[in-house]
Amino acid sequence: MDLLTLKQECVNCTRCGLAKTRTNVVFGTGVANAEVMFVGEGPGQSEDEQGLPFVGRSGQLLDCYLQTIGLCRDKNIFIANIVKCRPPNNRDPLAEEWDACLPWLREQFRIIQPKIVVCLGRIAAQRMIRPDFSVSKEHGTWTEKNGVLFTATLHPAALLRSPQRKPEAFEDFVAIREKIHEVCTHTY
Numbered sequence: 001m002d003l004l005t006l007k008q009e010c011v012n013c014t015r016c017g018l019a020k021t022r023t024n025v026v027f028g029t030g031v032a033n034a035e036v037m038f039v040g041e042g043p044g045q046s047e048d049e050q051g052l053p054f055v056g057r058s059g060q061l062l063d064c065y066l067q068t069i070g071l072c073r074d075k076n077i078f079i080a081n082i083v084k085c086r087p088p089n090n091r092d093p094l095a096e097e098w099d100a101c102l103p104w105l106r107e108q109f110r111i112i113q114p115k116i117v118v119c120l121g122r123i124a125a126q127r128m129i130r131p132d133f134s135v136s137k138e139h140g141t142w143t144e145k146n147g148v149l150f151t152a153t154l155h156p157a158a159l160l161r162s163p164q165r166k167p168e169a170f171e172d173f174v175a176i177r178e179k180i181h182e183v184c185t186h187t188y
């Protein structure tokens with residue numbers, strides 16, 4: 001199955017209760033041959049309205065960091081969330097919603113086959129790297145799983161709330177650029 005076919009199936013998904021309250025499924029955005037994937041927790045209000053991940057103010061901040069290291073969601077990366085539909089009133093997704101939605105992300109991984117996965121924020125890091133991962137203390141560290149390198153950085157929404165931490169996030173992105181040059185084959 002290719003990414004477009006997967007998207008067509010995903011946007012009609014009714015596997016969990018969030019199908020009833022969402023405006024749009026936020027499948028993810030980017031290129032199918034991306035060597036770097038960014039993964040967040042789930043859509044917020046703007047994402048739900050537009051059907052795109054990381055839009056609004058936090059998305060703009062993310063795009064700034066991406067641009068600084070030569071990455072762009074239209075050219076060389078893929079951005080997705082673990083849960084594809086917005087929980088009502090931005091509550092945390094329920095366990096059954098995580099479980100129902102995770103196969104979509106797994107299928108995205110299978111098709112895209114990223115070499116580097118960057119978790120955006122605590123929840124994504126704890127789901128993708130380690131349940132007790134502290135994004136506050138361990139952001140910027142690297143973990144290899146089945147030949148894929150995982151790292152995490154602070155969520156852009158958290159940086160908007162705590163702008164004094166922006167330099168730490170910038171260091172993470174610089175390290176991501178170095179890792180890309182080390183392990184990726186595309187020209188970045």
Ligand code: SF4
Nearest residue numbers: 013016084085100101
């Ligand atoms: S959250 Fe995931 S599993 Fe639930 S309806 Fe949306 S796409 Fe389907």
